[in-house]
Amino acid sequence: MNATPLSSSNQRKRFWIPTILFASTGLLALTAVPIYGFVYGYHWYQWLAFAIFGALCSFSIAAGNHRLWSHKSYEAHWSIRLLFILFSAAAMQNTTLNWCASHRYHHQFIDDNNRDPYSAGRGFWFSHIDWMMHEYPSSYLDYKNVKDLQRDQLVMWQHDNYVPIIIAMNLGLPIILGIITGDVLGMVLLAGVLRLVVNHHTTFMINSFGHLWGRRPYKGSISARDNAFLNLFVFGEGYHNYHHTFQIDYRSGIRWFQYDPTKWLIKSLSLVGLTYNLRVAPPIQVQKVKVEQLFKQAREKIEKIKDKESWQEILESEARGFAKLLKNWKSLQFLRHGEKHGQPPSEWELTSIQTKIQELEYGLKMQGKRLKILIGKIRPNEGAATP
Ligand SMILES: [Zn+2]
Ligand SMILES: [Zn+2]
Secondary structure: OOOOOOOOHHHOOEOHHHHHHHHHHHHHHHOHHHHHHHHOOOOHHHHHHHHHHHHHHHHHHHHHHHHHHHOOOOEEOHHHHHHHHHHHHHOOOOOHHHHHHHHHHHHHOOOOOOOOOOOHHHOHHHHHHHHHHEOOOOOOOOOHHHOOHHHOHHHHHHHHOHHHHHHHHHHHHHHHHHHHHOOHHHHHHHHHHHHHHHHHHHHHHHHHHHHOOOEOOOOOOOOOOEOHHHHOOOOOOOEHHHHHHOOOOOOOOOOOOOOOHHHHHHHHHHHOOOEEOOOOOOHHHHHHHHHHHHHHHHHHHHHOOOOOHHHHHHHHHHHHHHHHHHHHHHHHHHHHOOOOOOOOOOHHHHHHHHHHHHHHHHHHHHHHHHHHHHHHHOOOOOOOOOO
16 A cells, blocks of 8 residues: 555645535535425435435446446446436436546546545545545546546547536436426425435445455455445445455356345346346356455465464465366366367367366365364464364
8 A cells, every 4th residue: 555645635736626515515415405304394205216216327337337437347228328317416426437537547547546546545535525625646637537428428428528417417307306296396305316425425324334344255455345235235336355355247246145236127127128248257267256255365365373373284285176177277278268179169078168167166165264263263362272
């Protein structure tokens, strides 16, 4: 992490538009929204509009700006892209082009305080919201990393017409819904203001909480964390350590039981042909990374105890097994791509290679299990701990 000396945010140039936006909507959400509720009450359909509008915004950020445009983890029909472009504008987190440019730099320069636009190294407040309200070395985008998106007509249409679109989505839509249902102010407060504030801070939590608290089962060297609790509020974006390790994957929670509504949405849309070319990280690669991380944890734990030798021996034997497995995997990859015999493998050979890779993947899974048990058995500071 970069150890650049930090000056306090109030010495920095302030960006007034986002500051006023966050402060005014936040203040209204804390005052006008509850006062109106106590005095006049809200109807169930206003809460329903709040929920549907909020979900559309969150999905448009998570499935649209994030997994579709920033990471290209799948492709989508124009109707879905149009929906995402409109509701990601409604979420008012800057244009899709700017959002993706910042996010790609966030991945590329993660934890580098001068280049990661919302580096967790500058602390909770910065990574949550202050990075948008004050000038920092990482504030300015050169758009070099979004040249592909500059060729996307929908992305550029939204970028060039951002102000009228956000006004239409954030005021126009709630006002129309209010006129239809007979209570304009109530609808504007719930489906407009409260929805926007909730959407802002839940997304921002991924950059703050998601980089400060949680587990790092895939990559311990970066601040991004898997946080199942945070995940409940962010439509499946909370498995952030996995995401930073395998950003091309359209999923964030890869296990069947992991709550990831964005993954379910993308997958469901693919069943009716509205999304396609869904990309996933190869399962064996995922297992490999997980095992490497467990080796690292085991080594760190062993370093802290007095009687290291017996544990080190076990670990070395596991490491030899791991190296052998990786070697086998490499030669299977050579075979699969026809690099070994100079010609592509037959259908049967491919099937055989595939099942052998699955065997190796299972082997890695079991090795991960052994390493977890081993880590659990090593008791730091107990001196003569034995296997
Ligand atoms: Zn990402
Ligand atoms: Zn991140």
